[in-house]
Amino acid sequence: MCGVLGIIDSEQVIGKVYNAMLTLQHRGQDSAGILTYDGRYHIKKGNGLIRDIFDEKNIARLQGHVAIGHTRYPTVGEGSIEDAQPFWINYPYGIAGAHNGNVSNFIDLKERLFENSHKLINSNCDVEVIINIFAEYLEKWKSKALTPEIIFNAVRYVYRFVKGSYSVVLYIAGKGMVAFRDPYGLRPLVFGKRNSGAGIGYAFASESVALDAMGFAEHSDVASGSAIFIDAEYKFHSKKISKKPFRPCIFEYIYFARPDSWMNGINVYEARIRLGAKLAKKIKESGIDDIDIVVPVPDSARSAAIEIARVLKLRYEEGLVKNRYIGRTFIMPGNLIRRQSIRHKLNPIRHVFKGQNILLVDDSIVRGNTSRSIIQMVRDSGAKKVYFASYSAPLTNPCVYGIDMQTKGEFVAVDADNHEIAKKIGADAVIYQDIKDMENAVRQGHKEIKSFCKACFTGDYPTGDVSKDMLEKIACERKDSQKEE
Numbered sequence: 005m006c007g008v009l010g011i012i013d014s015e016q017v018i019g020k021v022y023n024a025m026l027t028l029q030h031r032g033q034d035s036a037g038i039l040t041y042d043g044r045y046h047i048k049k050g051n052g053l054i055r056d057i058f059d060e061k062n063i064a065r066l067q068g069h070v071a072i073g074h075t076r077y078p079t080v081g082e083g084s085i086e087d088a089q090p091f092w093i094n095y096p097y098g099i100a101g102a103h104n105g106n107v108s109n110f111i112d113l114k115e116r117l118f119e120n121s122h123k124l125i126n127s128n129c130d131v132e133v134i135i136n137i138f139a140e141y142l143e144k145w146k147s148k149a150l151t152p153e154i155i156f157n158a159v160r161y162v163y164r165f166v167k168g169s170y171s172v173v174l175y176i177a178g179k180g181m182v183a184f185r186d187p188y189g190l191r192p193l194v195f196g197k198r199n200s201g202a203g204i205g206y207a208f209a210s211e212s213v214a215l216d217a218m219g220f221a222e223h224s225d226v227a228s229g230s231a232i233f234i235d236a237e238y239k240f241h242s243k244k245i246s247k248k249p250f251r252p253c254i255f256e257y258i259y260f261a262r263p264d265s266w267m268n269g270i271n272v273y274e275a276r277i278r279l280g281a282k283l284a285k286k287i288k289e290s291g292i293d294d295i296d297i298v299v300p301v302p303d304s305a306r307s308a309a310i311e312i313a314r315v316l317k318l319r320y321e322e323g324l325v326k327n328r329y330i331g332r333t334f335i336m337p338g339n340l341i342r343r344q345s346i347r348h349k350l351n352p353i354r355h356v357f358k359g360q361n362i363l364l365v366d367d368s369i370v371r372g373n374t375s376r377s378i379i380q381m382v383r384d385s386g387a388k389k390v391y392f393a394s395y396s397a398p399l400t401n402p403c404v405y406g407i408d409m410q411t412k413g414e415f416v417a418v419d420a421d422n423h424e425i426a427k428k429i430g431a432d433a434v435i436y437q438d439i440k441d442m443e444n445a446v447r448q449g450h451k452e453i454k455s456f457c458k459a460c461f462t463g464d465y466p467t468g469d470v471s472k473d474m475l476e477k478i479a480c481e482r483k484d485s486q487k488e489e
């Protein structure tokens with residue numbers, strides 16, 4: 005997962021873009037970049053957090069009415085500066101871009117571009133491949149005027165070759181901005197328009213919070229399999245290109261997105277409240293009746309935990325305090341870094357736990373390392389019993405669409421029942437959300453979403469092209485990169 009944004013506006017944009025980038029920091033802390041255009045491209049990218057990469061000097065250099073920004077969490081590549089986004093190519097036109105997702109046939113496409121067009125893809129970043137495939141189509145039409153139809157056909161050409169998940173924002177120098185989601189709409193992409201006395205502008209972002217930060221009060225979603233083109237005169241063009249079923253990632257609502265974001269017409273906070281209500285029902289049915297206090301694992305579980313306490317008429321307490329200056333553990337690459345940061349990330353308020361039976365609520369249990377450390381911390385603080393509730397279902401399958409949980413062996417819930425999982429993480433009992441309840445809770449009132457991608461819970465990959473070989477290959481690559489760490 006990454007954060008992506010694009011803006012084309014009648015005013016200078018860097019001030020807005022910098023603020024909006026900060027709202028997307030939670031989606032990737034590995035690297036960040038901003039590219040602007042004022043007749044030529046200006047770019048600044050670096051490894052680390054936004055506040056450490058950008059300073060007054062490089063912000064002053066990023067002039068223009070057009071910008072693309074990116075916060076990166078590495079899925080393909082090793083997180084080196086060469087792989088940081090945005091990218092741009094100079095031919096044809098000068099096309100720049102960034103994306104959120106994971107191109108599952110990246111290596112094949114890299115080879116294909118070299119063999120067919122003698123193009124060397126120098127990075128391990130999949131957006132470089134997407135831009136080059138898009139450009140390959142435009143090259144064929146370079147003698148003609150660049151119409152919206154040609155641009156939409158170039159997106160169709162991308163759909164033909166590029167597999168996996170991708171929400172993309174491109175800028176064609178002096179011609180306009182193009183944004184599109186993959187045929188299944190796996191990763192989110194929202195857009196907003198402003199048309200006030202001060203001018204006109206369009207913006208695209210992974211989450212609506214980034215549009216809020218740029219002053220775009222009204223927003224909506226780029227539809228799955230669709231593209232939007234804003235031309236140089238700020239004319240809006242859109243087209244539905246693929247009719248594959250809409251399958252947005254359900255894990256965005258469970259964990260990734262900020263609660264104040266809207267995506268696919270669903271508010272993340274409301275979805276988490278509903279997830280809490282469904283889980284409360286499950287806890288009631290489990291027969292566990294000696295819980296004294298409900299405590300969330302901060303931050304994502306807070307909304308659901310408040311709802312669980314409300315429904316079960318139990319005391320809610322903030323017993324774990326998060327150090328805000330340490331990144332999210334789940335999106336940190338590599339187990340070693342992850343384990344170290346869990347220990348420094350949370351601290352208990354000991355007297356909250358002393359002599360009490362605690363229900364800890366978390367968004368999910370992935371590898372079990374975090375849950376085990378937290379449960380031990382709570383026990384060390386004097387808790388009598390520790391129950392652990394996950395408001396998502398058991399995670400059992402790798403994600404090939406951009407989330408770093410890529411080998412089956414990494415999941416604590418694989419081939420284990422709740423009793424065994426409780427034992428592994430040191431809880432008195434574990435309660436999971438049912439898959440059906442999870443889906444219904446997130447979707448409630450949004451009938452246009454027939455189903456979500458929930459492959460990491462079910463093993464049913466919506467793109468239909470994920471083979472056993474592909475999963476084994478990913479597992480091997482992951483093992484190798486962990487050895488190097």
Ligand code: SF4
Nearest residue numbers: 253255403457459460
């Ligand atoms: Fe999201 Fe899971 Fe699907 Fe990956 S496999 S896109 S994390 S729902």
